Amino acid sequence: MxxxxxxxxxxxxxxxxxxxxxxxxxxxxxxxxYTPDGVEAVYERALEASRRYPDDDYHDFRTAAAAFVGCEPERVIPTPGGLAAIRLAMECSLEPDDEALIPYPSFGEYAREVRLQGASPRFVPHDELLAVDDGLLEDCQFAVVCTPNNPTGEATDPDALAAFAARCGEAETTLLVDEAFLGFTDLPSAARLEAEHVIVARSLTKLFGLPGLRAGFAVATGERRDALETARRAWSLGTPAARVGAHCLRQxxxxxxxxxxxxxxxxxxxxxxxxxxxxxxxxxxxxxxxxxxxxxxxxxxxxxxxxxxxxxxxxxxxxxxxxxxxxxxxxxxxxxxxxxxxxEADEGYGTDGGDDIDEGTRSE
The missing domain is CATH 3.90.1150.10 (Aspartate Aminotransferase, domain 1)
Structure with a gap:
């Protein structure tokens, strides 16, 4: 697309x-x-089930993902990783010659994906993005917020993000909130906003130590949700990714x-x-x-x-x-x-006080 x-x-x-x-x-x-306990057993069973096509409804995965971020299961759009959710959002939102507000320094794929749609990135310092003037916001059809921002690491205040989302709605600007690392915090997901112009992208693979599995999802509502669901690829998650992902999201x-x-x-x-x-x-x-x-x-x-x-x-x-x-x-x-x-020498290397290995399976 x-x-x-x-x-x-x-x-x-x-x-x-x-x-x-x-x-x-x-x-x-x-x-x-680390990865959660039980991943290997779930994957082994899923591998046998992979002799058939996945159930394209992904009911169990959607249910687990929805509970994890606090939304209804029908708002969840399964994707093979967070980056696939980002691309899907841009495919369904950007037209050639559109402009998109992109934070910097931040994840380099945002600008690349914007350009792949024939649109142009408008770069804004990441710590100034939420305060851009209304004129600039109205000039752009799309905006991206990364929270926590990569590579700087600071998370966006949820109330400030909600206020910015409201401004995006008034400007008729689609807002993509990339929450790839938000699971490492106890902050609420922007999925709670339930605004039709807001799309959330989530990645499972960083939090659960399985980057090669490629599992993630988008969250949207209303007609935007319908557009993402229609546009997503058929069988967008392999059976192992869907089943392991659902298992991890419940841990x-x-x-x-x-x-x-x-x-x-x-x-x-x-x-x-x-x-x-x-x-x-x-x-x-x-x-x-x-x-x-x-x-x-x-x-x-x-x-x-x-x-x-x-x-x-x-x-x-x-x-x-x-x-x-x-x-x-x-x-x-x-x-x-x-x-x-x-x-320091007196701090020791691998000394007492280290993390317990039984918190999950060590990923070597």
Missing amino acids: IVHPESIRTGDRVPHGGETDRDVLDFSANTNP DAFVRETRERVERERERMHEALKRRFDVVPSDAPYLLCDVGDRSVDDVIASARENGVAIRDARTFRGIDSHVRVAVKDRERNDGLLAALGVL
Whole structure:
């Protein structure tokens, strides 16, 4: 449903984190190092069921997703990952020559997906987006809010987001709220707004440690919901993704324990990393670090020599001296801190006080 063939010929791929060398600790991608108990058994049963096409209604998945974000099941649109939800929203909302308000620095795929529709991104600093003047808002047919923002990590205040959504409605601007990392917080989903011009995109794979499974969903209402449902690809989730996704979305204890661990470890890592870097406060499972006068290339190379991959944040628009590091569990985080030379000797490496492994299945 990409509407502008020329945009495909002139477009580029967007760099992402992710490390394929399994001997290297991967702190370049912001995924949970654990998965919920029972995932393997659910996947095994689903694999056998995959001899037939999935049930395209995805009733169980929709029900679990709706309970997770607090909406009615019929408002849930299953997609193969959060990025697929973003593309679907833009396919159904943008026309060639439209303009879209895009925050920066933020997820690079927003601008790419806008351009693939033949539309143009209008870049706004991420911390100024909600305060843009009415004239600019009225000029744009689409706007994106990422909460927590990637790579800076701060979550948007729900009341401020609701106020901005109301302004978007008055301007007849479609608002896409990307909540890929919101599950790591206890903040409410924008799905609660139930406004026809608001679309929510969610990713399961980061919170539940299964990025290769490709499961996510969009939430919409009214005619916008109907348009997304009509436009989504048939069998948009494979049977394993749908069944494992539904299982994960019901693991309340796992989600609660993950949030507590990430908050605890993020604070500890922030204190350690600020000995060497300027660290941006974060509500997300990652920290953005300004390396200052040091060479970003040297910091990345030095970490890798010590067995750790970190994200070159210069790939984000408007950033030229930063790296981004994920927040994992205590043992892995100590490996990162040691590789970056900020772990004090008396803090120990993998010492007592680490996270319990029984919170879920360790993802190796």
